[in-house]
Amino acid sequence: MEELIAQLKGKIIEALNLVDLTPEDIDADAPLFGEGLGLDSIDALELILLMEKNYGIRLKNPAEGKEVFKSVRVMAEYIAAHRTK
Amino acid sequence: MRTTHKVEITPTSVVLDGRLLPFRESGEALLTEVYRQRVGDWPKFFKMDLLSKVGFLAAELLLEAEGDRHRGGSDRAVILSGRSGSLCDDRDYQQLIADPDDFYPSPSVFVYTLPNIVTGEIAIRNGWHGETMYYALEEYDPAALAAYATLAFTDPQTRSALCGWVECPAHEDFYANMEIIER
């Protein structure tokens, strides 16, 4: 799981162009949205795309993202349970 | 109508009010250098397409020259023009949908396939609610640009405008010639 979390942090930084951040700057248990990383609605759609592209997961309803993107750890757990690649 | 400040950005130079600013980099790396040296507090910059980066930085430099930062209000318009519009980002987006076996259209690339997004980025940064407009022109024509800017002043609320030409035909290739004009 820790390996997946580390990999995911790198992919999030790349996909969302968080140029000034390193994986160490992202707390795996902190909320992804709201305060902190300053992510917005387009970033949420990009995270959905990231899961589709890298792990073969298709969220049918973008609203599901709210639960999945609570933190990097929650996201990693979701990916581990649902990944098809 | 008078021009208060002017800026010109090319891949190898940044000239603000007639003064060449010292930077080392060139091309898109120059834009990152300008951002780091003169702005620094707006990480959204790194999410922007090339057109928005160039227009945004030109605006930041003009506002730096203006000094007292003009925030909020509805009295300042942003009127930009160009030949290629969002073509540089259009091509990037087209690449993403070209291969049916590697088909992942990205919303953050698509959103910049509208050339007026750069005017919105500038309005957002400054909290400006005034008019924002993008006109496409066949070729660079300073007289036409000046005329287009005056149209924004037919709105009685417009007191000043950030306007001019911003052009990005391809990656590493860009040109901005923008100014602040006042009633």
Place this chain on the structure above:
Amino acid sequence: MIITSIADHILSPIGQTSEETFRNLRAGDTAMRVHAFPGVPEAVCASLLDEEALRPLYEALSLKERFTTFEKRLILSISSAAARTDIDLASDRVLFILSTTKGNISLLDQAEGFPPERVHLGVSARRIARHFGNERMPIVVSNACISGVCALLTGMRALREGWCDYAVVAGTDVQSRFIITGFQSFKALSQAPCRPFDAARDGLNPGEAAATVILTRAETAPWEWVRGAVRNDANHISGPSRTGEGSFQALEAALQGVDRRELAFVNVHGTATAYNDEMESIALHRAGLDAVPVTGLKGVFGHTMGAAGILECILSMRALEAGVVLPTAGYDTCGVSYPLQISNVERPAKGNAFVKVISGFGGCNAALTVRKR
């Protein structure tokens, strides 16, 4: 001196003139259906023009060179509007103002033998103006979804400033893989005919139309294009303001000096996305328009992008003439914070003016008031 319109034209999937489109709209016609779009994985519910059906109309134009679909539709609409006037379109007192978001973008996918620079909006616009023998540099407004209203406003301003005696304002967009996959990436498309302001709304439909209005100055005339304004939310490049700030401010500016009781209706943007319609309800409420009837037309025509603002203004003029508030197809149960005077059936109109309001990516919003005298 006032700004007035002397001719207009709509090319839509339900009509080849403004009158035919209006008649069929009132009869409940729509071309909205599910299409398999080449190269797009999911089916798309859209209102599209039928190129085969348009061929005889294109042929009647006796074009002297090859034009793209985008250009042909604009030439057809402009020719049809101008045919109702005695204007010489080649005159240097005629200014072409075109409205589009993506113009010839499909040439990136398939060049169809056109040179690469044809994808530049200014280059394409010049070809269109030259077809009519007009050598003035056309103005192309590309301001996302609000382009049509911005082009009309630019025409009004150009006339007031004396730049021209006639402004030919025309807009269109051709739906393509490029645009449709982009909207899909935003999860913004509905799989069924869209439902503006409804509790069950779940996105927009792509649409196609071309529309033209010819504006001029007059001392007195049946139509007065009163005032318009563009304002920015200064909030987010794709998400509308939570307070409807830009739309509210545009409405306030466009309605300056206009008694709200004069308004027969507001023609809204009403894309049927969750955020747009909610934002518009807030903006209308803040602008004191709660009691004014509201019409949204996207349930019939979809989002026609560069044509939308022009198409919706023309149909609003026809509605004022007919003394009706057009229904909002797809609306049933209020799904926004501030209930509007909205209905899915036609109602009699009281009042002699309307305001058109529209919003787009980049945080831009526009409003425009038109009065029947």
